[in-house]
Amino acid sequence: MFKHWGGILAAAVxxxxxxxxxxxxxxxxxxxxxxxxxxxxxxxSTAPTPGPAPSSADDQARAQLPATQRxxxxxxxxxxxxxxxxxxxxxxxxxxxxxxGSWTDESLLSDQGRNIAALREIVGRDFSVxxxxxxxRVQRATDLFGDFPAPRVMAQTMTPEQVEELAETLGTxxxxxxxxxxxxxxxxxxxxxxxxxxxxxxxxxxxVVATYATAFARGLEAAGVHAVFxxxxxxxxxxxxxxxxxxxxxxxxxxxxYDLIPYGPALSGTRGAVMMGHMIVPGxxxxxxxxSINPAAYELLRSGDYPGGAAYEGIIYTDxxxxxxxxxxxxGAPDAVLGALRAGADQALWIDHTALTSTIDRVDSAVSSGDxxxxxxxxxxxxxxxxxxxxxxxx
Numbered sequence: 001m002f003k004h005w006g007g008i009l010a011a012a013v014x015x016x017x018x019x020x021x022x023x024x025x026x027x028x029x030x031x032x033x034x035x036x037x038x039x040x041x042x043x044x045s046t047a048p049t050p051g052p053a054p055s056s057a058d059d060q061a062r063a064q065l066p067a068t069q070r071x072x073x074x075x076x077x078x079x080x081x082x083x084x085x086x087x088x089x090x091x092x093x094x095x096x097x098x099x100x101g102s103w104t105d106e107s108l109l110s111d112q113g114r115n116i117a118a119l120r121e122i123v124g125r126d127f128s129v130x131x132x133x134x135x136x137r138v139q140r141a142t143d144l145f146g147d148f149p150a151p152r153v154m155a156q157t158m159t160p161e162q163v164e165e166l167a168e169t170l171g172t173x174x175x176x177x178x179x180x181x182x183x184x185x186x187x188x189x190x191x192x193x194x195x196x197x198x199x200x201x202x203x204x205x206x207x208v209v210a211t212y213a214t215a216f217a218r219g220l221e222a223a224g225v226h227a228v229f230x231x232x233x234x235x236x237x238x239x240x241x242x243x244x245x246x247x248x249x250x251x252x253x254x255x256x257x258y259d260l261i262p263y264g265p266a267l268s269g270t271r272g273a274v275m276m277g278h279m280i281v282p283g284x285x286x287x288x289x290x291x292s293i294n295p296a297a298y299e300l301l302r303s304g305d306y307p308g309g310a311a312y313e314g315i316i317y318t319d320x321x322x323x324x325x326x327x328x329x330x331x332g333a334p335d336a337v338l339g340a341l342r343a344g345a346d347q348a349l350w351i352d353h354t355a356l357t358s359t360i361d362r363v364d365s366a367v368s369s370g371d372x373x374x375x376x377x378x379x380x381x382x383x384x385x386x387x388x389x390x391x392x393x394x395x
Contacts (some may be wrong), residue, residue: 029041065381076346076362077359079356081104081353084119088122095356096384099130104140109177109178120178123393128226131181131183135201136151138184152200152202153203163219170182176302185227187213189203189237191236196241197235221270224392226392229273231276233256233259242278246329247278249282252284268388292321294343295343298316318348332362334355334362388389
């Protein structure tokens with residue numbers, strides 16, 4: 001399915017079929033309205049005093065903040081799960097989202113009574129369901145979602161309008177199974193032919209990358225799925241693969257002239273979120289810290305201090321903090337998650353479910369001690385809740 005892309009009519013028919021068998025509209029996940037602290041912080045053990053009926057997205061987000069500090073902390077975490085039972089355990093511990101990986105039992109997406117819809121009914125609250133689905137080498141459960149071409153092939157054989165339509169078809173398939181966040185598209189510019197990037201990148205031309213990635217994100221948004229641009233501030237010219245080793249990019253000044261160029265048009269033209277990568281960037285804050293735990297990298301994104309950039313107030317995810325050697329070779333999940341959140345991440349992503357309880361404990365203790373400022377934690381918790389009350393195309 002979807003191996004031949006000339007047939008737009010076939011895609012439209014498939015889209016219609018998916019819509020008719022959808023299990024229900026997906027829960028919206030991504031928010032990008034102004035960063036605004038909650039008017040009153042919930043204590044670590046009591047619920048906020050009920051107020052008047054919410055009248056805006058921010059009011060609704062505040063009303064939905066978890067009641068306790070530990071729950072607020074857990075809401076900032078997205079953890080990979082292997083199956084329904086792991087997902088239920090993670091959600092009962094309060095995580096803000098679950099991640100569907102290549103190792104995840106696909107029955108979590110298909111078996112009635114033990115699928116995402118069942119989890120939502122049991123848990124009784126909003127949470128995100130994320131996946132890596134770029135097309136080509138990086139796509140999951142193709143028997144359920146379809147087989148899509150690599151981004152490079154899209155850019156070489158399709159118009160931006162066709163890519164947008166294609167991504168909407170993908171988004172509709174994802175949403176029908178309960179997926180709300182796609183960690184795609186890639187904004188890395190493939191200048192050096194780095195194997196980990198390669199055809200996952202739309203092009204070696206920053207302008208082409210921006211055009212096609214924006215089209216892909218708009219298609220996902222039209223289907224109610226949140227797009228996440230990656231890997232800020234750019235992996236295309238890194239010294240290697242951050243899955244297997246620590247990597248270094250060219251200096252920040254050079255990234256501004258090339259790798260960062262797609263972020264301006266992509267973020268101004270969509271409601272997409274951003275994933276922070278694990279690259280060390282010379283000239284960007286502490287020279288020993290990968291971007292994902294480097295406060296200067298988050299400030300660069302928030303400030304928009306790069307060509308075409310603007311202040312960014314949306315969700316910032318991390319890349320995987322437990323399964324990639326650029327991070328895991330030097331620290332365990334609890335310290336990595338705390339380091340990323342303290343640096344400026346809103347949602348820390350990692351795949352080691354066994355470390356979940358100890359990680360929540362670690363971050364909760366850091367908030368209580370002041371090592372991770374409570375107001376910063378609440379700012380991120382509010383963003384997470386805001387994404388549940390505003391859809392990707394209406395934030």
